[in-house]
Amino acid sequence: MSEPVIALKGVSKRFGKSFDLAARLTRSARRAMGADLPDQTVRAVDNIDLSVAKGEVLGLVGESGCGKSTIGRMVAGIMPPSDGEVFWKGRNITAMAPDAMRKATLAVQMIFQDPYASLNPRMRVEDIVAEAPRVHNMIPRGQDTAYIDAQLTRAGLDPAYKRRYPHQFSGGQRQRIGIARALAVQPEFLVCDEAVAALDVSIQAQILNLFMDLREQLDLTYLFISHDLGVVEHLSDRVVIMYLGRIVEEAPTEEIFARPNHPYTQALLAEVPRIDTRKRQFTAIKGEIPSPLNPPPGCHFHPRCPAAMPRCREAAPVLREIAPHHRSACHLNGS
Amino acid sequence: MTHTLQVEGLSTHFDTRAGLVKAVDNVSFHIDRGEVLGLVGESGSGKSVTGFSLLGLVDSPGRIAAGRILFQGGNLVGLPEPELRALRGNRIAMIFQDPMMTLNPVLRIDTQMMETVHAHANVSAAEARTRARDALGQVGIPSPDERLHAYPHQFSGGMRQRVAIAIALLHRPDLIIADEPTTALDVTIQAQILAEVQKLARDNGTALMWITHDLSVVAGLADRIAVMYAGRIVETGSVTAVLDRPMHPYTAGLIGSVPSRNRRGTRLRQIPGMTPSLIDLPEGCAFRTRCPRADAACARDPQDSHPTADRTLRCFHPHLDFEA
Numbered sequence: 001m002s003e004p005v006i007a008l009k010g011v012s013k014r015f016g017k018s019f020d021l022a023a024r025l026t027r028s029a030r031r032a033m034g035a036d037l038p039d040q041t042v043r044a045v046d047n048i049d050l051s052v053a054k055g056e057v058l059g060l061v062g063e064s065g066c067g068k069s070t071i072g073r074m075v076a077g078i079m080p081p082s083d084g085e086v087f088w089k090g091r092n093i094t095a096m097a098p099d100a101m102r103k104a105t106l107a108v109q110m111i112f113q114d115p116y117a118s119l120n121p122r123m124r125v126e127d128i129v130a131e132a133p134r135v136h137n138m139i140p141r142g143q144d145t146a147y148i149d150a151q152l153t154r155a156g157l158d159p160a161y162k163r164r165y166p167h168q169f170s171g172g173q174r175q176r177i178g179i180a181r182a183l184a185v186q187p188e189f190l191v192c193d194e195a196v197a198a199l200d201v202s203i204q205a206q207i208l209n210l211f212m213d214l215r216e217q218l219d220l221t222y223l224f225i226s227h228d229l230g231v232v233e234h235l236s237d238r239v240v241i242m243y244l245g246r247i248v249e250e251a252p253t254e255e256i257f258a259r260p261n262h263p264y265t266q267a268l269l270a271e272v273p274r275i276d277t278r279k280r281q282f283t284a285i286k287g288e289i290p291s292p293l294n295p296p297p298g299c300h301f302h303p304r305c306p307a308a309m310p311r312c313r314e315a316a317p318v319l320r321e322i323a324p325h326h327r328s329a330c331h332l333n334g335s
Numbered sequence: 336m337t338h339t340l341q342v343e344g345l346s347t348h349f350d351t352r353a354g355l356v357k358a359v360d361n362v363s364f365h366i367d368r369g370e371v372l373g374l375v376g377e378s379g380s381g382k383s384v385t386g387f388s389l390l391g392l393v394d395s396p397g398r399i400a401a402g403r404i405l406f407q408g409g410n411l412v413g414l415p416e417p418e419l420r421a422l423r424g425n426r427i428a429m430i431f432q433d434p435m436m437t438l439n440p441v442l443r444i445d446t447q448m449m450e451t452v453h454a455h456a457n458v459s460a461a462e463a464r465t466r467a468r469d470a471l472g473q474v475g476i477p478s479p480d481e482r483l484h485a486y487p488h489q490f491s492g493g494m495r496q497r498v499a500i501a502i503a504l505l506h507r508p509d510l511i512i513a514d515e516p517t518t519a520l521d522v523t524i525q526a527q528i529l530a531e532v533q534k535l536a537r538d539n540g541t542a543l544m545w546i547t548h549d550l551s552v553v554a555g556l557a558d559r560i561a562v563m564y565a566g567r568i569v570e571t572g573s574v575t576a577v578l579d580r581p582m583h584p585y586t587a588g589l590i591g592s593v594p595s596r597n598r599r600g601t602r603l604r605q606i607p608g609m610t611p612s613l614i615d616l617p618e619g620c621a622f623r624t625r626c627p628r629a630d631a632a633c634a635r636d637p638q639d640s641h642p643t644a645d646r647t648l649r650c651f652h653p654h655l656d657f658e659a
């Protein structure tokens with residue numbers, strides 16, 4: 001495989017010590033009375049190594065709240081890591097001069113999970129899509145209208161809607177505005193954060209086919225964050241599974257779906273809803289869902305793991321190779 | 336028995352400068368006590384606007400142009416706002432597609448949840464907090480006591496979605512309209528929430544309208560399905576009937592696009608062409624420019640037909656030729 005376009009080395013992200021002033025006051029008041037409270041830091045991402053090769057589609061899957069969007073934002077250069085380094089084509093982004101940084105981050109675009117919050121409500125769709133390409137002189141003179149129409153059409157939106165504001169669109173239409181905006185600056189790397197979750201399966205197919213075409217024609221690279229394992233399986237070359245801020249398993253797509261090793265991965269695959277199932281009884285989670293505010297010691301998954309052993313509560317398993325290109329972090333694989 | 340919800344000939348229109356948008360056009364369906372109706376369909380076909388209409392939440396320039404919405408037998412259309420407000424969040428709850436429509440970004444989660452409790456229940460602050468915390472636990476938010484102090488932006492996408500679900504469950508409503516409620520959740524947490532919802536339908540008799548693009552969730556959760564295209568319901572029937580033997584060409588095309596029905600890495604099947612603009616949509620079947628079965632007859636509006644007792648269909652040339 002060619003050298004990585006993006007590499008994360010020992011990256012962590014922690015969020016705020018306290019939720020707000022009021023909580024802080026009561027805490028210091030309580031601390032003054034002698035009750036010491038545990039640290040309120042969210043360890044959203046905990047010492048992660050990750051790399052994506054040129055032209056590769058890397059699927060990123062994991063529990064809700066495990067840090068996927070945070071990784072996406074750090075990869076897209078819009079959020080600095082608390083620790084560790086992010087490399088773009090071998091160069092450390094966090095250490096770059098502002099000019100080089102802007103160029104690198106322009107090449108990495110993100111399609112946001114929450115399309116409405118990421119669109120300026122006071123801008124018309126045509127301006128949302130054209131803003132960045134105009135600033136960076138990417139639109140040939142006199143081609144403004146044609147350029148915008150082409151971007152919208154490519155994302156499956158009728159250009160007849162282009163003078164509307166975001167609130168006048170349905171959820172899936174907004175998501176396509178975000179897709180059109182990201183593609184309009186001709187990126188080399190796309191972070192797709194639940195990018196097709198709000199689309200019906202036919203339009204989803206159209207967008208996924210577009211992603212595959214762009215990859216073929218322009219050698220585009222993707223970090224594809226999704227809860228839809230069917231989509232991830234279809235599109236990705238390699239899959240990374242996260243749980244509570246850490247990578248727990250990583251393997252080529254066919255391998256991970258055929259031979260899931262980590263108990264969390266196995267739980268995920270067992271719960272995948274299938275279109276051929278009828279009126280099934282959904283099951284509640286057994287055990288306690290661990291919190292990133294107060295992660296359990298040892299393996300983060302142990303409060304929910306059916307195979308947990310005493311040492312799972314003591315030592316965190318390390319990610320190690322269990323088969324070629326297949327890595328997993330579980331004590332069941334020996335130490 | 337009266338249906339929990341019966342919608343008859345509902346039309347909701349937006350009068351925009353570019354023209355009239357018939358976002359919902361003469362839509363009829365019903366949901367019984369304890370029943371789950373899956374509402375699926377094209378993005379932009381009017382699913383969310385249907386949901387907003389049921390709660391009287393359509394903002395101008397939108398308006399309900401025609402139809403009746405019978406909730407436990409009483410018509411909600413034209414009901415004065417205070418009476419609607421007494422129902423909303425209490426007997427009828429909506430989980431919005433965008434959780435930030437439920438959540439106020441500048442208020443802490445506990446403030447918002449306790450407000451909802453107090454809006455319809457006369458209980459102490461301590462009791463309200465307990466109910467709020469329990470509801471967060473129900474939807475799988477870990478450390479609910481600490482998380483009550485947080486603001487929405489400190490939550491991940493899926494956690495915000497779960498808070499919105501928790502708020503909808505607070506008063507054990509008779510009808511829940513859930514708009515893409517579990518798209519941002521991993522499948523294990525999704526199963527946890529669907530289990531809670533099934534329990535509510537079974538024990539409390541809550542009727543559910545479950546709007547989603549995820550046909551696999553509908554397959555496992557719903558009793559019946561309604562399929563929307565361009566403002567209209569084009570097909571309804573039991574889950575088995577519609578998913579195994581789709582009669583409307585749009586439904587058939589939709590099901591064919593599911594990734595698991597396609598070979599890995601190959602191009603996915605998609606319905607050719609593009610969704611028509613709803614602005615001043617011409618007469619006739621709205622699907623005809625994309626439909627493999629279209630002919631001259633389709634230039635007129637197809638009417639509802641009933642190929643079997645429990646199905647409705649709006650098409651001149653449906654697929655009826657299934658092998659037994």
Ligand SMILES: Nc1ncnc2c1ncn2[C@@H]1O[C@H](COP(=O)(O)OP(=O)(O)OP(=O)(O)O)[C@@H](O)[C@H]1O
Nearest residue numbers: 015044064065066067068069070489490491492493
């Ligand atoms: N601005 C912030 N302030 C405080 N905590 C935050 C902030 N942003 C994220 N977090 C926390 O970091 C953790 C990871 O969040 P992130 O959005 O990366 O999760 P995710 O994996 O994308 O989840 P989902 O699948 O639900 O979108 C969560 O516990 C979240 O509460």
Ligand SMILES: Nc1ncnc2c1ncn2[C@@H]1O[C@H](COP(=O)(O)OP(=O)(O)OP(=O)(O)O)[C@@H](O)[C@H]1O
Nearest residue numbers: 168170171172173349358378379380381382383384
């Ligand atoms: N305020 C508005 N003004 C004009 N048109 C609107 C407005 N709100 C919604 N629409 C249009 O009404 C149609 C139906 O929208 P709705 O949000 O109900 O779609 P949906 O079926 O929920 O789609 P999705 O699956 O993408 O969420 C869309 O074509 C949308 O563009």
Ligand code: SF4
Nearest residue numbers: 299302305312330331
């Ligand atoms: S390390 Fe232990 S608790 Fe963690 S996944 Fe493996 S068996 Fe389960």
Ligand code: SF4
Nearest residue numbers: 620623626633650651
């Ligand atoms: S009415 Fe005609 S165009 Fe419409 S779906 Fe049926 S066959 Fe196709």
Ligand SMILES: [Mg+2]
Nearest residue numbers: 069113491492
């Ligand atoms: Mg996220």
Ligand SMILES: [Mg+2]
Nearest residue numbers: 170171383432
């Ligand atoms: Mg919608």
